[in-house]
Amino acid sequence: MNNHLSSMLSDWQKFRTSTQWVLGTVYLTEGSAYRKAGAMMLVNGNGQQFGLLSGGCLEADIMRNARKAMVTGKAVMLVYDGSDEDDLSFRLGIGCGGRVHIMLQPLLPGNDLGLADLHASLQRRQKGKYFQKIGDVCAYFEPDSTVSLEHASIEKRPDGDWLVTPILPEPHLLIIGGGMDARPVISLSHQLGWKTTLVDPRAANARREHFPNANVILRHLDDSLIAYIHENSVDASVLMAHSISLDAKALELLSRSSVRHVSALGPRHRFAELLMQAGLKEVDLPFDVASPAGLDIGGQLPESIALSILSGIHAVLFRKHSAAVARLQAAE
Incomplete structure (x- = not known):
């Protein structure tokens, strides 16, 4: 199951007229919670769910209320309090211990809650x-090209x-190179719900x-790739x-494209050779670079x-502080 919103909405579009639907949304959290405000899931009249609003502890009760x-x-409107021994969520074994406020909105004839517009934009x-x-x-x-990665707010x-x-x-x-070690990169990206292009x-x-x-x-590594990226x-x-x-x-x-980050496989001196052959200087690159690629987790297999x-x-795309971000900042 892909829990990205675009995938959930694609499933909804396929069967939107064949059954009833409800949109579940976390609109407020207090204390620790598995999902934060703005998290969504879809439930239909056939008992199917798309997405998660908890780690799986609350979904059965959410579907019953749907x-x-x-x-x-x-x-x-639902409230689950993981700190209250008398609350249902405590008895269900919710482990985070916080309070989660959830809203279930039915999709009605003539009122799809704007999901068709949202799906089309995604x-x-x-x-x-x-x-x-x-x-x-x-x-x-509402489309808005200035949106950043800030959390939902009331x-x-x-x-x-x-x-x-x-x-x-x-x-x-965008993965450059389709050798054997690229296979798990594509496979894991797919499991994450990411879109992948292989060149x-x-x-x-x-x-x-x-x-x-x-x-x-x-199959073409030429200027057409710049337009494709944009x-x-x-x-x-x-x-x-x-x-x-x-x-x-x-x-x-890539140096003439709109990508935000590039990871380069191999040791640092190899990336220096790439720069020299490409006629580039790292300080002039318009994106962050990770060379060697990835976090040092001690792995050797593909x-x-x-x-x-x-x-x-x-870590870079979602702006989280990590070894990768620290390394990029140290290189600046």
């Missing part, structure tokens, strides 16, 4: 803000309180049968072609290296 929202056509990899009126069946989406208005959730598409990763001009590499989960496979909102790239000439060519193209690379990229 039935009430379907029947009444009104929002159902398909276009467009940022925005999602507005939900707390305690009511009212919501809408906005007080004359007509009531509204939850405002920043919406960003899932990360899009390798060599006929023997990046074969579809070896990369069934790659969203796109490209049009498809590529966030980060990994140089792992095991070819100085190919990686250097890719680095030169699967561990893939985990290391993606962990480092995740």
